[in-house]
Amino acid sequence: MASEGQEVRRRRVFYIPGYDPIHPRRYRELYRKESAAQAAISGYDVALLARNGTGAKRFGWRVQGRMDGCEVAAEVEVLVWSDIVRASMAQGSLATYGQLVRTAWIYIGSGALWRLMRLRKGPVIAALYPVAFLLLQALLAALAGWAGYHVLVNLLDFLPAWSGAAFAAVAGVGLACGVIAWFRRQDGKLFAYYLLHDFAYSALYEGANSPELRARMAEFTDEIADALKQGFDEVLVVGHSSGAHLGVSILADLIRQGRVHANAPKLGFLSLGQVVPMVSFLPRADQLRADLHYLSAREELTWLDVTAPGDGCAFALCDPVAVSGVAPEAKRWPLVLSAAFTQTLSPARWKELRWRFFRLHFQYLCAFDRPGDYDYFRITAGPLSLATRFAGRAPSKSRLEKAVSKYTSMAA
Numbered sequence: 171m172a173s174e175g176q177e178v179r180r181r182r183v184f185y186i187p188g189y190d191p192i193h194p195r196r197y198r199e200l201y202r203k204e205s206a207a208q209a210a211i212s213g214y215d216v217a218l219l220a221r222n223g224t225g226a227k228r229f230g231w232r233v234q235g236r237m238d239g240c241e242v243a244a245e246v247e248v249l250v251w252s253d254i255v256r257a258s259m260a261q262g263s264l265a266t267y268g269q270l271v272r273t274a275w276i277y278i279g280s281g282a283l284w285r286l287m288r289l290r291k292g293p294v295i296a297a298l299y300p301v302a303f304l305l306l307q308a309l310l311a312a313l314a315g316w317a318g319y320h321v322l323v324n325l326l327d328f329l330p331a332w333s334g335a336a337f338a339a340v341a342g343v344g345l346a347c348g349v350i351a352w353f354r355r356q357d358g359k360l361f362a363y364y365l366l367h368d369f370a371y372s373a374l375y376e377g378a379n380s381p382e383l384r385a386r387m388a389e390f391t392d393e394i395a396d397a398l399k400q401g402f403d404e405v406l407v408v409g410h411s412s413g414a415h416l417g418v419s420i421l422a423d424l425i426r427q428g429r430v431h432a433n434a435p436k437l438g439f440l441s442l443g444q445v446v447p448m449v450s451f452l453p454r455a456d457q458l459r460a461d462l463h464y465l466s467a468r469e470e471l472t473w474l475d476v477t478a479p480g481d482g483c484a485f486a487l488c489d490p491v492a493v494s495g496v497a498p499e500a501k502r503w504p505l506v507l508s509a510a511f512t513q514t515l516s517p518a519r520w521k522e523l524r525w526r527f528f529r530l531h532f533q534y535l536c537a538f539d540r541p542g543d544y545d546y547f548r549i550t551a552g553p554l555s556l557a558t559r560f561a562g563r564a565p566s567k568s569r570l571e572k573a574v575s576k577y578t579s580m581a582a
Contacts, residue, residue, distance in 0.1 A: 176553040178403040181244040182435075183550050184394055186420075188411025188445075189368040191256040194229040194248035200535055201231070201246070205547045207537035214238070216551050221245070235551030244551050249390045251416075254382055258374075259367045263350050266363060267304065269370040274301055276373040281576050282451040288574050289493060292482030293445055296527070300366035307353045307362070315346030361528065372412070372448055377455025377577075379419070391420050395429040398437070404555045406438040411484070411531065414444035414475075415458055418490075421471060422461035430470045437471040438556030440549060441504065442534040443481055446490035451575045460580035463496040466503045472557040473503035476534060476544055479568075480511035480524070483531040487569045495573035496580060505560060506569040507544065514538040 185197060198218070205216040215236040222232070230247035261269065277283040277297070287294050319342030357363045374380060379387070397405050409417030421439055424430060430437060450458050465473065477486040489506050491497050511530065512520055516539045523530055535546055543563070549556060 176240040176242075177555055177558055178242055178436075178553055179240075180402045181242060181404045181406060181550070182397045182400070182402045183244055183246040184249055184390070184397070184405070184407045185246060186249045186390070186407065186409040186413035186417050187252070188413045188443075189255055189371060191252055191259055191364075194250050194252065197248055197535075198229075198231050198246075200532070201233075204536040205233075205551070208541070208545065208547050211537060211539055212541060212545065212548075214548075216547055233551045235547070235553075237548060237552045240553035242551055242553055246550065247393070249393070251383065251386050254380075254386060255371075257382075258371045259364070261367070263354060266366060267308065270301055270304055270366055273366070273370045273373045276376055276452070277369075280376070280453050282453075285451055285574050285576055286447055289447060289488050289570060290485050293448065293485055296365060296483050297369050297448070300362040300364075300369070303360065303362040304366060307350060311346040311349035311353075314349045315342040318342045318345040368412070369448070373452065375454060377449050377452030378457065383416075387416060387420050388423075390416075391423050391427075391429075394420065394424055395427075398430060398434045402435045404436045404438060405434075406440060406550065406556060408440045408442065408550070409444070410442045410534065412445055412449075414441035414490075415446045415449050417441060418446070418465055419458060419461045422465045425468055425470050426464070434470075436555045436557055439465075439471055439473040439504075440556060441473070441475045441490075443477055443484040443531050444475060444490055445483070445485060447485050447488060447493055447575070450490065450494040450496075451577065453577050455577065456579050456581040459494055459496045459575075459578065460582075462491045462494055463498055463580055466491040467498045467500045469502070471503075472555075472560070473505065474556055474560055475504035475506045476509050477506075478509040478511045478530075478533070480520075481509075481530050481533070482527050487566050489569055489571045492571040493574045495575045495578040497571075497573070505563060506565045507560075507563070508566045508568070509534060509538075509544050510542060514540050514542045514544070516540055 187197065202218050209216045217234045219232040219234060221230045228247060229250055230245065233244040233246060235242040235244065319338045322338035322341050354363060394405065394407065407417050407421060417439055449455050450462060475490065477484045479486045487506060487508055491501065511533060519539050549559065
């Protein structure tokens with residue numbers, strides 16, 4: 171039964187992950203676990219159901235939400251690009267060190283790194299961490315190889331000098347390679363290779379998208395356009411981390427192409443833990459800057475940007491349009507809000523998560539034990555659209571809006 175004030179009965183949600191090589195089922199299980207936890211805290215009900223139909227690149231689930239006396243049916247689809255991520259990570263150790271040099275040169279040589287440091291130091295430290303840690307790994311490997319060489323030279327002094335030295339040198343190189351390989355096997359805990367591949371992929375074309383990613387984004391645009399014709403009350407696009415800047419370009423293309431018709435469902439865009447400046451500050455990010463400029467003035471959608479200062483992997487409370495230096499005079503979006511982890515998580519929970527940086531970067535998709543205005547499950551499975559839920563809401567007073575990017579050119 172629908173409540174008298176119910177606005178949304180059927181919702182389509184498209185979730186765009188960040189740079190993540192793992193199968194999208196992880197997002198279904200995360201939604202299942204965390205929605206149950208939030209429901210128990212907030213006094214509503216969320217149930218997950220199997221999705222009807224399958225597709226080669228489709229992965230999703232259905233949600234039945236019961237909140238505030240209303241029932242809402244939502245269909246969630248993950249817009250999968252993990253195969254592209256995995257392909258970009260299929261690099262040997264030597265190639266990875268080559269990526270390290272090239273990526274560092276692009277960010278430092280372009281001046282982007284220094285500009286990014288004027289916003290938030292957390293994500294810049296996250297970018298520098300893999301560089302420093304991989305160089306440390308290389309140094310330790312070299313020291314191990316050097317030590318192994320000298321030990322073997324002394325042990326093999328009964329051999330002719332040239333043969334003993336040659337054998338020791340080969341063994342030393344092998345030991346150094348073994349140390350590098352050991353560190354790489356530990357990367358599930360260290361994240362050095364993963365983070366470097368992430369930033370290297372953004373810098374591959376100096377801020378422009380790769381051809382394979384552009385093709386996939388065009389497919390995503392088609393899927394969202396198709397959903398707008400299917401009688402939903404709201405179509406909601408959620409972009410997390412680097413998925414946020416993909417969402418900006420996808421939605422900008424959708425509207426430019428005239429595919430949001432007059433009688434279309436309400437269109438919402440929720441960007442979470444965004445790292446847009448890591449791309450928009452690069453020299454060839456002309457298309458992304460044009461998309462930010464365009465989308466920020468459109469009436470066809472509502473754009474809510476949620477970050478938190480406690481998330482060291484995001485550009486917290488940095489208006490991605492304004493800091494990129496492309497805000498138009500008629501700017502409407504995004505509405506920048508804080509998830510305020512120190513207030514929406516209990517002291518005990520905050521203490522538990524505070525230094526788990528990667529876990530905190532996903533907190534936007536999780537339960538809060540002291541929830542405030544932001545509740546991911548009310549937004550995705552509740553009876554109000556994004557536009558209505560945050561209508562009249564003032565942006566965070568501590569947001570950053572000063573133009574910082576050195577590059578502000580935009581594609582025509």
